[in-house]
Amino acid sequence: MFTAHTIASAPSESRPAMERVTEGFGRLPDAVARLAESPELLNGFLEMSAAFERTTLEPVARETVIMTVAVRNDCHICVAMHTGKLRKLGADGEVVAALREQRAVPDERLEAVRQFTLAVLATAGGVAEQDLAAFLAQGYSERNALEVVLGIGTYTMSTLANRLTRAA
Template sequence: MFVDHTVETAPEAARRTLVATEKRFGYLPAAVARLAEAPLLLDGFLKLTAMFETTSLDPLARETLIMTMATRNGCHVCVAMHTAKLRQLDADPALVTALREDKPLPDERLQAIRDFTHTVLDTAGAVPDDALDAFTTAGFTRQQALEVVLGIGTYTMSTLANRLTRAPLDEPMTPFAWEPAT
């Protein structure tokens, strides 16, 4: 069983990250507290997240990719956190619902990034030409196709680690709670 580390109980290499995370959120999210068990994983995830946030993908495209990964991998913590993020971005409530329920998206461009993300995963990167063409026809670039790979890697790490550690949903995220459809 994984423990919810504090700044005092975490491995030394994770303490600075925990302090910064607590300062940023106003509390220490349980997922981060549990990932502190492996300081390199925690640090790597946070660095990759920061890198993904600076890609040329717009915020709604990034969040669509993240929610696609989170629902596909059944990470209730990620779905809740990124539902909150979508609310902060004033995303269309119909988009948020469709992302959470894995239903067709009301925005064709965002549906294209979701479809492309699934294709990259389903083909282990051997994306057929017609799928890449559909992605670029929707207004994305070849650079962004590779940035999708960065997002997939980042959020594969997060979703799998959160599931492995059985990270609970933090109280501030309870309004955004999600369970996979059965």
């Protein structure tokens, strides 16, 4: 199926990104090794992911978007990796479990992020006014709403590519 590249076997345009990821993780994740077949996809995902990390959404809210997309798209590697990231961020265990099980999160603000993410996905962005109002009522902004869209786009690309390549 898809090749799990090493830095030496990857297309030359993928190698710098692979080296950076390896330095950051201490190893080359299988997903990166497989996505390296397409330098455009690998580099595009990493650039979009970095942009999402720079948004004004707080880290656990960003991870809520990511986990909502990852669980919805059945990307096991993404769920595992972002479960670890949530735990590193100090997220409550019940929040992590709820996200993994696609059920309501016991934190109102994070549940608003989860619900808004699902509404954007279900309506292809044509979110009902009351859904946007519910998100904004939790102290989020219009900027945050657009940042959720960035997260959805970034992690839809990642989850679909990871499933296609059978990344483990």
